[in-house]
Amino acid sequence: MSSELKPVTASANDLQTSFALQPGYVKRRHHTIFWRRSKMSQNFRENESFSNEKPDVSISRRKLLSTLGVAGAALAAGGILGGGSMRTAFGEGATVTEAVYGNGNDACTTAPCVIAVTLSEMRTSLTPDPACTYYVKDSGQEGFFLYDPADTATQDDNGLTIVSSAGARYKRTAVADLNLKWFGAKGDNAADDTQAVQAAVAAAQQLGMAVYAPAGTYLISAPIVLDSAAKPIRISGDGVYTTFFKPHPDFTEANPLEAIFKFNDTLVANRYEFAEFGIVSGQLLDPKRMRYGIYSTKLSHTAFRRLCIQGTQTAALGIGYGWCNDIDSCEFSFNSGDGLLFTAGQLNALNVVNTKIFANAGIGINMAYEGLEVRIQGCTIEKNAACGIYVKKGSFNLSIYSCYFEGNAETGLTFTNPAMIVKASIILNGNVSATEPQAIQNRYPSQNVTITDNFVSVGSEDYFVAGYAVEIGLEIRKNTFLHSGTVREYTLLRTGTNKTGLGAMAKGIIIRDNDVPSNYKPYLNLKTLAIDNVPLSDNTGFHTSKIRHIPRVNYSPALSSFVKIRDFGRPGVFGSAAQQYRQKEVYSFTGEAVPDQWGFSIDLAQYPELAGVYMYFGLYVKQSAANMNTQLFITGTGANTQGYGSNTAWRITSSIVKMPDTGIVNFCVGMIADSAAKTLYIAHPVLSEIGVPYDYYF
Structure with missing residues (x-):
């Protein structure tokens, strides 16, 4: 029979009970494992041995590991290396069958071998042998380890390195993602998993590897700190409805956890990824027991994909200074603060795509600091009580397009100068500092703002855009509005003059091709413009505005x-x-x-x-x-x-x-x-x- 490498079609679960190996491949999350074809029995079952037929193919320990790969975990889980106490499989000089599955002996002699053990046995009763490979069979922490006689200093992290009572260091091998459960995390919504999660993150950052969180609920009692100066990592779970991180029950609404994941911000963190998990405080109506889900003030080239963050007090996601960050297919909902919050200035080339920002008691997207080339595309921005999007300090080249807006600004955003409440889906302001009181101001206006091709289901808000600080251009184009029921008036753009607050500015306005479907026009009277504080205003710049369908008539005589x-x-x-x-x-x-x-x-x-x-x-x-x-x-x-x-x-x-x-x-x-x-x-x-x-x- 050919000994060339052939892939095998089987899942890890299939391998626990049957080894009818066929051409194909085994893929367990991020691993693909190849096997050599051999005359293995086609009807092997759990706790049964292969036939006595022994093909004359020997295998060394190193070849054994490369052959087994991660699929060895499935093999062992099926009882091949399992059983009661330690069980041994010999390598060098043995056949494949003997090398992988043993010949009845329970301990190594001098040949390379694989020994199935528990973590407890590894720490207490093993005699370390550098010629052997140790397979840990504890549920959730399975994997291969090698004894490293040269290492006398590495600490026991319960995941990658196990230290025996005699000081022997056993190190995990054949690893792609670091499983939280290797480090002792339970994910049972009862145990405090903070130490295990932090250990996994620290190990991943040291090695430049990824962290995998299997399905479960992991209770966190202190922020999981990511070292911005260490290697970037990916943290991923099994999906937003199956893998959860949650504040420990000791935290309350009055005493919240600062964040689930927090960067130490010593440098600009670069090239991280968070994907496929949820962060929650509990059920939707439970008290909000954390300030942030994920927090950083310095972040670049980082992706947030398919996350669901609910139950925060300040913001689901807080990110600041940096560039080229992506938020894709996430959900930030049911937070008592904001959905997304800019935590520091100069947040450049940010993409918020296909993300649901829903039912937050504050602002959907709070751009408290300046941004450059921020693109908000294909998002659902709905039922955010203060407003959908707020630019407090100007943004350069801001694009908001192909989004769905509904029912934002039920309570509106409160300003102190002038004292008023503005109910708008989008508000553009120009404060110098993010920490200033909410005042209308044009000292840091936005430039080149495009709001186009959006669909707006009009709710309790009065305006689509409140643009109080735009210097070069504000284009509102090809947006569709609908409303049914009680007849009401709705305005595309509200703005002001130098007499509004500390001074408003709106230059280069372009409004065109916005409309209401014909069957909704009886219910919605769409107005184009509302201007605050017209009397005694000057230097307005409104003579540059372009609004389609306005009669082009000069009423002044010569x-x-x-x-x-x-x-x-x-x-x-x-x-x-x-x-x-x-x-x-x-x-x-x-x-x-x-x-x-x-x-x-x-x-x-x-x-x-x-x-x-x-x-x-x-x-x-x-x-x-x-x-x-x-x-x-x-x-x-x-x-x-x-x-x-x-x-x-x-x-x-x-x-x-x-x-x-x-x-x-x-x-x-x-x-x-x-x-x-x-x-x-x-x-x-x-x-x-x-x-x-x-x-x-x-």
């Missing part, structure tokens, strides 16, 4: 049709400057430091379509010298005065107004200067609905 609107008794001179800018007529103010103001009026009786509409009044201006500026004035909004400036180039200035339902609204422009010798030039006045850019009217 400068030659302007009339005096505000008479200060200082007429000065307002008239043609006998020049053009961009082929547009130029007028000027001269003769007074603060002359009377000129403009035009809009009577809502003649323009009923403008009732309740947000509009901007803008024009090009150029000052002749420093220490002067332009003032725009709108009835109901007041004066837009930006203070003295030194810019003498042509530029656009604008102010906004929400038109009343009835009445007459005046729009006018004037000059403020420290000297009557100065001149203000103006050109190309535009009065338009917000959504048609000023430049469109050239």
Whole structure:
């Protein structure tokens, strides 16, 4: 019969009771084991020996181990190496049958052999022999060990190294993943498994290996610390519904465990993976007895895959400074705090994909610190009480697309300046520090935010996006909204002005192709825009906004049709400057430091379509010298005065107004200067609905 390597088709359980070996392979989690074909009996059963036929193929101990691989664990479990006390299989000089399964002797003599023992026997009654291989048959801790006579220092970790009472060191061999149960973990939801889990993690980080958590519930009484300076590892279980890590019952809601897994953050931890397990406090409605599931402030190239984390107080997952991290197909739900929390700044190239962020009492994704190239794709973001996604400190190139939003912001996010509650699925703010009180601020705005192709089932929230700090661009495009039942109004974008809180900013707005399916339109009145604190606001930038389907109409007359609107008794001179800018007529103010103001009026009786509409009044201006500026004035909004400036180039200035339902609204422009010798030039006045850019009217 050929002695070439042939794979065997059989599961580990099959090998416990039958050894009818056929071509194929044995795969137990991450191991593939190959066997040599031989004349093994086709009907061997547990505790029965092979026939006396002995093919003339001998095997050494080293060849034996490489041949057995991890499948040897299954062989032993089936009784081949099992039985009562120690049982021996000889190697060198024996046939394959004798080498693997023994010849009736119970102890080694001088030939290489395999001895089946318990951990207790290994620690107390063995005479160590470097020529022998020891197979531990304790349930859950099975595996092969070799005696290392050169080692006198390694500590007993109950998993990889066993130290006898006489000081002999037995070391596990033929290992791919480190099984928690090798280190004494029970996973029975009763024993404290902290020491065993920590030992397995420490051993894995020393060796650069993976940790495997078999199905079970592992109670943890102190955070499992991962050394950021050690080798990266993977920690995986048997699935989110079968492998669980859970705080020890000694922890309470008033005295929670800090985290199940925590990095010591001495360096940026790099290339870790957490997969296929759950972290829970108990049943869904049980007290939340831990602050975090997994926590780090420095993390890169790390993957979180198919995890379920529930029952935390601060956040299911807290991660910070680093780059290229992936959160894929996870669930962060039923936490009394946030789902995902940024714990430190500069979290770059983060991908949150196909993840369910559900029913958290805080924020679904709390971007408390700045991010760069954060992509949130294909996620379910639902029933997060404060809001779905909150950018507290600006994010650069933030993409939120192909997600499902439903029922977020039932309680809303509370701000202290201004004192208000904002109910929105997504909130974009620009605080300088993550530790600041919740205030609207544009000192650290987001740039290039894209929110597209999302599906929104409108719940108790009033707005889809509250964008208070966006400097370069905010695009809200191709999102679908639905609502049934009571007729209600819903707004795509809520934003503010420099008078909102400590100052809001929204520049480069693009809104297009958002809609409600026809059969839901009777129930949902979709509005485009709401702007806070319009009166007395200035430098708004709304003249750059692009909103599809806004009528492209300039309601301002030409400068030659302007009339005096505000008479200060200082007429000065307002008239043609006998020049053009961009082929547009130029007028000027001269003769007074603060002359009377000129403009035009809009009577809502003649323009009923403008009732309740947000509009901007803008024009090009150029000052002749420093220490002067332009003032725009709108009835109901007041004066837009930006203070003295030194810019003498042509530029656009604008102010906004929400038109009343009835009445007459005046729009006018004037000059403020420290000297009557100065001149203000103006050109190309535009009065338009917000959504048609000023430049469109050239």
